[in-house]
Amino acid sequence: MDALISSLMAYGYWGLFLLMVLDPILPTPSETIITLAGTLIAAKKLDLIPAVTAVAAGSVIGSVIAYAIGRYLGRHVLLKYGRWVGIKPAHMVKGERWLNRYKILMLIFGRYIAGVRQVIPYLAGIGRISWFDFTLYTVIGSILWAVTFLVLGRTLTTLVHPVAASIARYWYIVAPVVIVGLGVFIWRRQRTRHARQVPEDQRNTQNTPNA
Numbered sequence: 559m560d561a562l563i564s565s566l567m568a569y570g571y572w573g574l575f576l577l578m579v580l581d582p583i584l585p586t587p588s589e590t591i592i593t594l595a596g597t598l599i600a601a602k603k604l605d606l607i608p609a610v611t612a613v614a615a616g617s618v619i620g621s622v623i624a625y626a627i628g629r630y631l632g633r634h635v636l637l638k639y640g641r642w643v644g645i646k647p648a649h650m651v652k653g654e655r656w657l658n659r660y661k662i663l664m665l666i667f668g669r670y671i672a673g674v675r676q677v678i679p680y681l682a683g684i685g686r687i688s689w690f691d692f693t694l695y696t697v698i699g700s701i702l703w704a705v706t707f708l709v710l711g712r713t714l715t716t717l718v719h720p721v722a723a724s725i726a727r728y729w730y731i732v733a734p735v736v737i738v739g740l741g742v743f744i745w746r747r748q749r750t751r752h753a754r755q756v757p758e759d760q761r762n763t764q765n766t767p768n769a
Contacts (some may be wrong), residue, residue: 560604570604570606570704571604571609571611571612572612574591574595574609574612574613575612575613575615575616576616577591577616578612578613578614578615578616578617578619578620578621579616579617579619579623581616581617581620581676582620582621582623582624582676582679582680583620583623583624583643584643585643585644585676589707592613592703592704592707592708592711593707593710593711593714594711595609595613595707595708595711596609596707596709596710596711596712596713596714596715597711597712597714597715598672598711599708599711599712600711600712600715600716601715606708606709608707609702609704610701610705610708613700613703613704613708614697614700614701614703614704615700617669617696617700617703617704618696618697618700620679620694621678621679621692621694621696621700622679622696624676624679624680624683624693625650625679625680625682625683625689625692625696626682626683626717627683628680628681628682628683628684628733629683629684629686630660630683632684633684633734636677636680636684637650640677640680643676644676645676645677645680646673649673649674649676649677650677650681652673653668653674653677653678653681654681654685656668656674656680657681657685658685661687661691662691664678665678665682665687665691665692665695665696665697665699665729666698666702667699667702668699669699669700669703670703670706679692679696687697691718707754
């Protein structure tokens, strides 16, 4: 995680852009990367608008490349080589079914669905969805996706830092409360388990035939 943060700080917006271009081709923890970029926005190392632009632009270009592969090289290429980039036949079946039923929604929001995000652009190309429709809805979806995780990362950082500072400042109050709470939890769990065990033992005794 520290290495990823260091890389983002070193390469900045270009690093974000290139990682998003590669996302449909090489599986990357893109949500984690974007959220970490959001933490750098909170730390004033990156700015929100350029970061959104880098993530969205990279995502669109990577998706268009994947769309072109699906459109011009076809399903057999994806079936043959998809496993090398984490695309399984089950993902293709699920993505194709959803894409046929909810085309616009999947092009916009499909990237939020694990196991489907990566395969949607290829399937859109295979299904011959028009270039215009694909590009339009991919741009909309990419911007929403970038904003979602960048703002999430920034917000979490903003919320966590004051809480962590308060805990560090008042540790002598927080620590006993946590210890007592943990003790009560364990005690109640043991008590519940014992209460369940007693009737079971009684039933076993009743069911045991007399000698």
